[in-house]
Amino acid sequence: MPGLFIDVKVADEVAKNAETAKKLVEVCAVDIFAQNDDGSLRVVEENLDECVLCDLCIDAAPRGSVEVIKLYES
Amino acid sequence: MRFYEYESKALFRRHGMPLGEGHVVNSNAEARAAAEAIGGPVVIKSQVLSGGRMKAGAVQFADTPDEAAEKYDFVLPIEVGGEKARSVLIEAKSPVAHEYFVSVTWDGRRKLPVLLFSDMGGIDIEEVAETHPEHLSRTHFSTILPISERIAKEAISSVGVSGGDLNRLVPIVYKLMQVFLQYDLTLAEINPVAKLEDGSFIVLDGHVDLEAEARGEHKKLLVELGIGEDETRLARPPTEFELEGARLNAVDHRGVAGNVVEFDGNLGLIIGAGGGSLTLFDAVRKHGGKPANYCEIGGNPSVGKACNLTKLILGKPGVEKIAVMMNVVSNTRVDIVARGVIKGCLEAGKDPSKVITIFRIPGAWEDEGFKILEKYGVEYCDRSVSMYEAAGRAVAKL
Numbered sequence: 001m002p003g004l005f006i007d008v009k010v011a012d013e014v015a016k017n018a019e020t021a022k023k024l025v026e027v028c029a030v031d032i033f034a035q036n037d038d039g040s041l042r043v044v045e046e047n048l049d050e051c052v053l054c055d056l057c058i059d060a061a062p063r064g065s066v067e068v069i070k071l072y073e074s
Numbered sequence: 075m076r077f078y079e080y081e082s083k084a085l086f087r088r089h090g091m092p093l094g095e096g097h098v099v100n101s102n103a104e105a106r107a108a109a110e111a112i113g114g115p116v117v118i119k120s121q122v123l124s125g126g127r128m129k130a131g132a133v134q135f136a137d138t139p140d141e142a143a144e145k146y147d148f149v150l151p152i153e154v155g156g157e158k159a160r161s162v163l164i165e166a167k168s169p170v171a172h173e174y175f176v177s178v179t180w181d182g183r184r185k186l187p188v189l190l191f192s193d194m195g196g197i198d199i200e201e202v203a204e205t206h207p208e209h210l211s212r213t214h215f216s217t218i219l220p221i222s223e224r225i226a227k228e229a230i231s232s233v234g235v236s237g238g239d240l241n242r243l244v245p246i247v248y249k250l251m252q253v254f255l256q257y258d259l260t261l262a263e264i265n266p267v268a269k270l271e272d273g274s275f276i277v278l279d280g281h282v283d284l285e286a287e288a289r290g291e292h293k294k295l296l297v298e299l300g301i302g303e304d305e306t307r308l309a310r311p312p313t314e315f316e317l318e319g320a321r322l323n324a325v326d327h328r329g330v331a332g333n334v335v336e337f338d339g340n341l342g343l344i345i346g347a348g349g350g351s352l353t354l355f356d357a358v359r360k361h362g363g364k365p366a367n368y369c370e371i372g373g374n375p376s377v378g379k380a381c382n383l384t385k386l387i388l389g390k391p392g393v394e395k396i397a398v399m400m401n402v403v404s405n406t407r408v409d410i411v412a413r414g415v416i417k418g419c420l421e422a423g424k425d426p427s428k429v430i431t432i433f434r435i436p437g438a439w440e441d442e443g444f445k446i447l448e449k450y451g452v453e454y455c456d457r458s459v460s461m462y463e464a465a466g467r468a469v470a471k472l
Contacts, residue, residue: 004413004416004417004420005377005413005417005446030376049377049378049413049417050376050377050378052407052410053409053442070445072445072446072449072450073445
């Protein structure tokens with residue numbers, strides 16, 4: 001189920017990179033990210049609304065590759 | 075949590091207080107055997123947590139073992155304040171010359187323990203306070219500074235007890251003060267502590283209330299006294315609604331969204347923050363509102379936790395609307411709670427703008443929270459609206 005309040009978009013090339021995916025899993029305190037068996041990134045939709053807007057994921061990935069969207073502002 | 079009399083006495087005995095011979099029994103055969111072992115007149119006392127045993131006939135006397143067995147059968151089925159006896163205590167009947175009252179409890183206004191002592195024991199202390207205030211002393215003492223027997227001595231002597239009686243009472247009273255502090259009690263009471271015909275003193279009846287939050291700290295004691303972890307010792311058993319509230323709170327370690335207590339009103343409450351829950355609950359009632367529940371949120375619960383609490387409350391039969399109110403928050407985030415309650419409303423199939431009467435949570439991340447509330451058309455207010463006024467707005471919408 002997608003988030004009601006928050007959405008997260010990750011650039012395809014970053015999502016496929018196992019190393020960056022691992023880093024994103026590590027930094028997110030509310031488990032929005034997980035890794036698939038092949039190491040690629042998976043967004044855990046049911047946890048999206050738990051996002052605390054800490055921006056750690058934005059800082060952990062290459063500039064502009066992760067975007068946190070506040071759906072209530074749109 | 076209240077202790078039964080036999081548990082209170084077991085605690086007192088550990089600290090060397092004078093007690094008569096007593097046996098907890100669970101059949102008339104055991105009652106007879108206990109009376110035989112004591113070898114004289116006995117008292118048969120129903121073990122209930124409620125007061126008023128004597129008036130209910132749940133305390134009887136017997137001169138022989140056969141009579142003790144008969145009185146056991148008489149006492150056991152008696153309900154005291156709607157409560158059935160857990161067991162029966164058979165004690166030696168003591169030849170009493172005079173009765174005293176001593177209690178240590180917590181004075182919420184002074185924020186200190188208070189020692190109450192009276193030379194008129196055996197009756198309701200409220201009655202003594204009203205009709206013979208000169209026979210009741212009140213002495214506060216510190217929880218930080220060391221205590222001494224001097225405090226007990228002054229409390230006892232101030233109602234006119236002196237000489238040998240004073241000297242014999244001091245250690246009993248002092249030990250009660252120590253027990254109160256050592257075990258984080260909210261009440262330690264002996265009524266009466268009796269002077270016997272031979273001049274000695276004995277504890278005849280005792281009550282102990284342990285601070286519920288201190289259960290973990292005194293787990294060892296509770297195990298030794300045979301008090302199970304599942305024994306809440308509350309005034310009534312928890313309802314399904316309350317149990318579900320506790321379960322929701324327990325499954326997610328983040329913050330608190332629990333301590334749910336069920337009431338029969340129509341306004342669901344999601345309230346909390348630094349005593350704010352009590353204040354807000356009272357404010358709702360003061361405005362003529364009928365709360366459907368009490369609860370406490372704080373410590374930054376997750377969106378999921380706030381959502382589940384909201385759904386629980388909205389799902390309670392009779393709940394028409396909810397009010398979401400807290401004191402000014404710092405470590406709890408306004409936007410996270412806003413997300414949680416709105417999500418809870420939507421998942422319960424309700425329109426947040428219609429079902430939330432007021433959202434009054436000012437503080438950390440409030441700008442972000444207010445954006446969310448505006449998006450969903452929920453009425454909200456900031457700290458310029460008092461908790462009392464917010465409660466009034468909520469009640470007015472019903």
